[in-house]
Amino acid sequence: xxxxxxxxxxxxxxxxxxxxxxxxxxxxxxxxxxxxxxxxxxxxxxxxxxxxxxxxxxxxxxxxxxxxxxxxxxxxxxxxxxxxxxxxxxxxxxxxxxxxxxxxxxxxxxxxxxxxxxxxxxxxxxxxxxxxxxxxxxxxxxxxxxxxxxxxxxxxxxxxxxxxxxxxxxxxxxxxxxxxxxxxxxxxxxxxxxxxxxxxxxxxxxxxxxxxxxxxxxxxxxxxxxxxxxxxxxxxxxxxxxxxxxxxxxxxxxxxxxxxxxxxxxxxxxxxxxxxxxxxxxxxxxxxxxxxxxxxxxxxxxxxxxxxxxxxxxxxxxxxxxxxxxxxxxxxxxxxxxxxxxxxxxxxxxxxxxxxxxxxxxxxxxxxxxxxxxxxxxxxxxxxxxxxxxxxxxxxxxxxxxxxxxxxxxxxxxxxxxxxxxxxxxxxxxxxxxxxxxxxxxxxxxxxxxxxxxxxxxxxxxxxxxxxxxxxxxxxxxxxxxxxxxxxxxxxxxxxxxxxxxxxxxxxxxxxxxxxxxxxxxxxxxxxxxxxxxxxxxxxxxxxxxxxxxxxxxxxxxxxxxxxxxxxxxxxxxxxxxxxxxxxxxxxxxxxxxxxxxxxxxxxxxxxxxxxxxxxxxxxxxxxxxxxxxxxxxxxxxxxxxxxxxxxxxxxxxxxxxxxxxxxxxxxxxxxxxxxxxxxxxxxxxxxxxxxxxxxxxxxxxxxxxxxxxxxxxxxxxxxxxxxxxxxxxxxxxxxxxxxxxxxxxxxxxxxxxxxxxxxxxxxxxxxxxxxxxxxxxxxxxxxxxxxxxxxxxxxxxxxxxxxxxxxxxxxxxxxxxxxxxxxx
Numbered sequence: 001x002x003x004x005x006x007x008x009x010x011x012x013x014x015x016x017x018x019x020x021x022x023x024x025x026x027x028x029x030x031x032x033x034x035x036x037x038x039x040x041x042x043x044x045x046x047x048x049x050x051x052x053x054x055x056x057x058x059x060x061x062x063x064x065x066x067x068x069x070x071x072x073x074x075x076x077x078x079x080x081x082x083x084x085x086x087x088x089x090x091x092x093x094x095x096x097x098x099x100x101x102x103x104x105x106x107x108x109x110x111x112x113x114x115x116x117x118x119x120x121x122x123x124x125x126x127x128x129x130x131x132x133x134x135x136x137x138x139x140x141x142x143x144x145x146x147x148x149x150x151x152x153x154x155x156x157x158x159x160x161x162x163x164x165x166x167x168x169x170x171x172x173x174x175x176x177x178x179x180x181x182x183x184x185x186x187x188x189x190x191x192x193x194x195x196x197x198x199x200x201x202x203x204x205x206x207x208x209x210x211x212x213x214x215x216x217x218x219x220x221x222x223x224x225x226x227x228x229x230x231x232x233x234x235x236x237x238x239x240x241x242x243x244x245x246x247x248x249x250x251x252x253x254x255x256x257x258x259x260x261x262x263x264x265x266x267x268x269x270x271x272x273x274x275x276x277x278x279x280x281x282x283x284x285x286x287x288x289x290x291x292x293x294x295x296x297x298x299x300x301x302x303x304x305x306x307x308x309x310x311x312x313x314x315x316x317x318x319x320x321x322x323x324x325x326x327x328x329x330x331x332x333x334x335x336x337x338x339x340x341x342x343x344x345x346x347x348x349x350x351x352x353x354x355x356x357x358x359x360x361x362x363x364x365x366x367x368x369x370x371x372x373x374x375x376x377x378x379x380x381x382x383x384x385x386x387x388x389x390x391x392x393x394x395x396x397x398x399x400x401x402x403x404x405x406x407x408x409x410x411x412x413x414x415x416x417x418x419x420x421x422x423x424x425x426x427x428x429x430x431x432x433x434x435x436x437x438x439x440x441x442x443x444x445x446x447x448x449x450x451x452x453x454x455x456x457x458x459x460x461x462x463x464x465x466x467x468x469x470x471x472x473x474x475x476x477x478x479x480x481x482x483x484x485x486x487x488x489x490x491x492x493x494x495x496x497x498x499x500x501x502x503x504x505x506x507x508x509x510x511x512x513x514x515x516x517x518x519x520x521x522x523x524x525x526x527x528x529x530x531x532x533x534x535x536x537x538x539x540x541x542x543x544x545x546x547x548x549x550x551x552x553x554x555x556x557x558x559x560x561x562x563x564x565x566x567x568x569x570x571x572x573x574x575x576x577x578x579x580x581x582x583x584x585x586x587x588x589x590x591x592x593x594x595x596x597x598x599x600x601x602x603x604x605x606x607x608x609x610x611x612x613x614x615x616x617x618x619x620x621x622x623x624x625x626x627x628x629x630x631x632x633x634x635x636x637x638x639x640x641x642x643x644x645x646x647x648x649x650x651x652x653x654x655x656x657x658x659x660x661x662x663x664x665x666x667x668x669x670x671x672x673x674x675x676x677x678x679x680x681x682x683x684x685x686x687x688x689x690x691x692x693x694x695x696x697x698x699x700x701x702x703x704x705x706x707x708x709x710x711x712x713x714x715x716x717x718x719x720x721x722x723x724x725x726x727x728x729x730x731x732x733x734x735x736x737x738x739x740x741x742x743x744x745x746x747x748x749x750x751x752x753x754x755x756x757x758x759x760x761x762x763x764x765x766x767x768x769x770x771x772x773x774x775x776x777x778x779x780x781x782x783x784x785x786x787x788x789x790x791x792x793x794x795x796x797x798x799x800x801x802x803x804x805x806x807x808x809x810x811x812x813x814x815x816x817x818x819x820x821x822x823x824x825x
Contacts, residue, residue, distance in 0.1 A: 020056040020082070022090040024048045024068060032070055032093060034341065036308045036321050040065035040077070043135075043310075043347045046382040047322050053384045058082070071275065071285040071308060072096055075250055098246025098257055112242035112258045115276050119232045122281040127218040129317050132184040134348040137191070138382045139208040142389065143173040145336035163200075163396070171392045173338075174199035175206035178380060182351065188358040189214070193365045195372040195380065200396025200403075205370055205632060209363055213323060213342045215305070217274070217286055221678045224295045224303070226747050228268045229679045231260045231288070239269050247278075253311065254278035260288065266758040268294050268679055268748055270305075277311075282318045284309055292329075293761050296747070298793035299331035315349055331793055343382050360561055362639065363630040370633075409433040437466035442481070449528040452541040453596055454485025454517060455581040471634045473503035483516070487580035492516055503635025505558045512570075513551035517577065520544050520598050520608070521705035525728065527715055534711050535593075536585040542710050542728060544598040546609045546701065547575040558636075562627040569617040574701055576607030598729040599700060609701050614657040620650040645673035650690075654702055661697035664734075666690055666704065672720070681747035681763075686720040689738040696734065703732040706739060706771060714798065714817035718743055723769055723781055724815045725804040735774035743767040745787060763787040765800070779806045787817070796820040 024035045031052025038045025039058070048054040058064060061082045066089070068076040073093040080089060148168040164170045178195040182188075189211050196206045220234055221227035229239050243259040256276045262269040268290075275284035286307045292300030304326040309318040321344055328337040351357075385393070402408050410433075417430050425445040431438040440463045447459040461481030468474040480495040494514030501507040519526065531543040552570025559565055579596050594601035597608035625644035630637040640646070652666040668690030675683040690704060708726035716722065720741040746764045751757050769781040785800030798817025804810060 019058045019085050020064075020066070020080075020087045020089055022054060022088055023052045024054060024070075024090070025052055025092050026073070027092055027094050029092075032073070034306070034308075034322060034324050035068055035070040035073075035093070036310065038067055038069075038310065038321070038345075040067055043319075043321075043345050045321060045343075045345055047341070047343055049384045050386045050388075051384075053386075055382070055384050057379070057382075061085075068093060069250075069308065069310065071287060071306070074248075096248045098248050110243050112244040112256070113237075115244070115256050115258060115278070115281075116232065116236065116242050119276050119281045120234060120236060123218055123232055123234065126282055126317070127216070128185065130315065130319070130349060132182075132349070132351055132353060134180065134182045134351045135344050136346040137177075137179045137181045137210040138343040138345075139177045139206075139210070139213060139341060140383065140389075141173065141175050141206065141208045141338070141340045142171060143336065143338040144171050145169065145334065147335070149333040171199070171388070172336075174389060174392050175208055176377070176381065177206045177208040179210060181210045182353070182357065184353055184358060189362055190358055191363045193363065193369050195376065196365065196370045197372065197377065198370075199392050200400050202370065202397070202400060205365065208340065209630075210342070211362060213325075213340065215307075215323070217283060217288075217307070221268075223676065224290070225297050226268050226295045227676065227679045227681075228270060228290055228294060231270055231274050232283075233679075235679070239263055239267055245273065250277075250284065250311075253280070253284075255284050264752060264755075264758050266293065266748070266761050267752045272304075277318060280316075280318065282309075283307070284318060292793075296761070296763075296788060296795070298795055299329050301328040301330050301335075302337075303327050312347075312349075319347060320344055341383060345382065360626065360628050361631055362628045365631065365633050367633070406434040436468065437464070439464050447483075450532045450536055450583075451517075451528070451543050451545070452535060452579040452581055452593055453488060453545055453577045454483075454490075455487025455583065457483055457485040457488075459483040469634065471503070473500070473635050475500050481514075485517075485580075487583075488577075503632075503637075505636075506564070507557045508555070510554040511552070512554070515547070515549040517545045518548040520546065520701060520729065521707070521732075523705070523707055525707040525709065525722065526711070530711050530713055530715065536583075538586075539584050539588045539591045539593060540710070541579075541593050541596075544596055544608060544729070545577055547577050549573040549575075561629060561638075562624045564622045566620040566622065567618065569615075571613070571615055573611075573613045574609050574699065575611045576609050578607075579604065598732075609699055610659060612657055612659040612662060612699065614662060614699075615655045616653070617655075618650060618652045620648055623647045623649070642676065645671050647671050654698070657699075659699075662699050662702075664695040664698045664702055665693040666695065666702075667693070668704075677744075679747075680749045681745045684718055684720045684741075684743045684745075686741040687739075689736075691736040692734050698734055700732070703734050704737055705729060705732045709815070712813055712815055714800070714815050715819070716817075717819050718745070719767055719769075719783070719800070719815075723771060723779070723804075724783070724800070724802045725781060725811055725813060726771070726779060731771060731773050731776060731779060733773045733776075737774065738770075738772045740770045741767070742769070751786075761788060765798070767800075777807050780804065783815075785815070785817075 024032045026032055033048060033050045033052060035048045036045060037047065037054050037056055046054055046056050063081045066078045066080065068091050070093055072095060074096050076091055076093055078089060078091060146169045148164060163172055175198045177193055179191050179193040181191045191210045198206055215222050217230045217232060219230060221229055229236060231240055239262065241261045241263055245257045245259045248255050256278060258274050258276060260270060260272055260274055262271055270288040270290050272288040274286050277284050286305060289302065289304040292298050306324045307320055308322045310321045312319050323342040325340045329335065413431050413433055419428060425443045427441055427443040429438055429440040442461045444458040444460045450456050459481055461479055463477065463479035465477045476499050478497045480493065482491055482493050484491045492515045494516050496510060496512035498508065498510040526543045534540045534542060550570050550572045554568045556566045577596055582593055595604040597603045597606050600606050624641055624646045626641040628639040628641060648670045650668045654664045657663050670688045672686040677683055706726060707722040708728040709722055709724045710727055714724065720743050744766050748763055750764045751762050765785045765787050767783040771779040781802055781804045783800045783802040785798060787798045788795045789797035789799060796819045798819060800815045802815055803812045
């Protein structure tokens with residue numbers, strides 16, 4: 001009861017500071033959420049909240065004409081004269097009487113098709129009609145969970161710092177953003193956040209941004225993980241059926257309400273209604289939904305878009321005023337829903353941009369943006385809070401000081417710091433949240449593997465981690481790990497110390513050292529887990545390793561936007577290792593273990609590397625052309641570039657070797673990019689090449705090795721850095737080389753059109769791979785596969801057929817992709 005009284009008092013306080021306030025309902029008295037409310041002939045406006053309440057800020061008493069507009073309801077115009085504030089004005093909207101009486105129906109085709117063709121023909125013109133603008137933007141995001149289980153996959157979920165009620169239901173995220181945005185064709189966009197608020201975190205920053213909410217159905221596709229085809233896209237008639245549901249008038253404008261139905265429900269498509277203005281052939285509004293299956297995010301159970309537009313007579317265009325996105329989610333017992341709302345106001349269609357108006361910084365924060373007090377929000381927030389949201393703010397904001405106190409944090413830590421029966425083998429973490437440090441122990445259970453050099457081996461380790469700020473941009477980490485191989489009967493230790501100074505230029509320093517079993521290919525293409533199964537059950541010991549003892553340091557920093565430098569230098573001692581066990585779980589009479597020498601499979605007594613020492617250094621310049629970024633008050637977040645590829649240039653050097661001729665230098669480069677092809681999927685390419693200087697007699701360790709795969713198991717999401725039929729070390733080289741990987745994921749563009757198969761929601765994937773090594777004939781691979789395999793919400797499988805061509809011969813095999821192993825590793 002006390003909570004209810006507090007809510008009511010604060011709600012009344014909020015209302016008393018508003019100018020024009022009221023409630024919007026239907027004729028039955030039910031509240032209408034997200035009704036557009038604005039002053040006539042202006043972009044001063046707001047929308048109603050979930051409870052139907054609204055606040056419209058006007059600065060002076062006088063005569064006003066207020067418009068109430070909502071899809072499916074008749075627009076209401078109210079003329080009022082205001083002498084004092086607050087001015088209370090509640091309205092009731094009647095459902096729009098949609099009629100087909102004025103439409104001449106052609107029996108051969110629904111009249112909706114004529115309207116759609118006209119709209120498609122004008123789509124590009126309408127997309128280009130507003131080439132630039134400035135506007136004010138407001139957004140609010142909310143995530144809510146329902147009946148959350150106490151454990152998921154055996155792990156404690158907790159109560160989200162007291163955010164859940166006794167039924168384990170409640171809001172787990174609530175935030176608001178007020179910003180100024182600017183846009184110029186074709187893709188210049190910037191946003192300055194004036195105010196940001198996160199419930200229960202007075203130091204938090206909302207991740208609601210205008211660019212992330214900038215969805216236009218005039219574009220051919222909407223990017224929602226997968227590219228969803230717009231009902232008025234150039235190719236829309238191949239994807240949708242249309243039916244004119246009725247017409248109504250908005251003033252003198254005739255509005256057509258058209259039902260949109262997918263021809264193939266498993267396509268990347270929408271379903272619902274679009275409202276098109278006759279003769280203007282522009283959108284008046286949309287009410288469209290899609291599914292998690294369509295966008296290939298299985299945990300999403302629903303996704304509903306609603307957009308409302310207002311006519312601007314000066315621009316002769318219908319301008320978007322508001323947008324709501326409702327969603328539901330469910331995954332392994334974790335279910336809930338949420339909503340993101342966006343309100344656009346104060347458009348300026350003549351902003352007079354200069355060449356310096358737009359940079360690669362697409363989002364920034366005004367100083368103290370997250371420190372605005374409740375009075376600011378009450379006077380600025382265009383959409384009133386609902387009772388539920390207001391209660392959430394009151395509850396979390398009132399206890400956040402408590403939650404930062406030493407007493408509270410210690411009480412939370414006492415729960416999480418409990419030592420459990422299985423902790424010695426699974427791991428344990430002790431945290432001191434108030435003093436901002438933690439110590440962790442990694443148990444041996446997750447690290448048990450097998451190889452023919454160490455036999456059964458396992459590892460354990462300790463780490464210390466501390467941070468100096470709430471956002472953890474300035475942190476320190478130190479760790480020491482130990483591994484023991486039973487067959488080798490040896491314990492090896494490794495350790496490192498790393499300091500990250502900030503998140504602006506990401507300055508990071510580190511030192512490291514120890515002794516470990518290292519694959520000859522430092523990229524480690526063979527997962528220890530996959531090697532364990534391959535060795536024990538198929539007698540295929542593909543992993544080849546040597547003994548590496550080392551000490552060194554590292555430095556990395558972003559020198560300026562788009563250029564980041566990585567350096568690594570170390571002293572290394574390399575020694576050969578030999579097989580120490582021939583144990584196998586399932587013996588295979590037709591197969592025998594090979595030696596640990598990658599160049600001599602039967603040379604069990606021949607060392608794979610001559611014992612030696614060397615000083616090794618690596619310098620890499622990573623360049624992202626046209627890199628966009630977000631500037632936070634406590635750091636910088638790089639977004640990459642959708643237009644241009646990324647380039648990395650590496651110089652690797654070996655000096656002071658204990659064996660003559662082992663010194664070398666290698667210069668290499670890599671160019672890679674992911675290209676969005678709209679509804680036709682995504683194209684990936686990865687090009688790498690390099691050359692050696694003075695590399696004639698170097699150790700095999702320092703050769704350029706290529707990521708092969710003889711296990712027939714893929715563990716990555718895409719195969720743009722691996723040759724799936726290439727033996728691991730057959731083409732390793734100390735000469736010039738080039739490799740190219742190309743892969744196109746059609747994302748349902750082909751399989752989604754085949755009856756029956758389209759019900760499975762599979763993706764067709766095609767790939768090509770080329771390797772050219774100086775002095776050797778080119779190696780080629782071509783593949784065709786199916787991705788997004790699995791059941792229900794678990795889609796972590798892939799199957800490819802790969803054909804290779806080399807030296808006049810060819811080979812073919814199926815590759816089974818287990819993408820979840822990439823998450824485990």
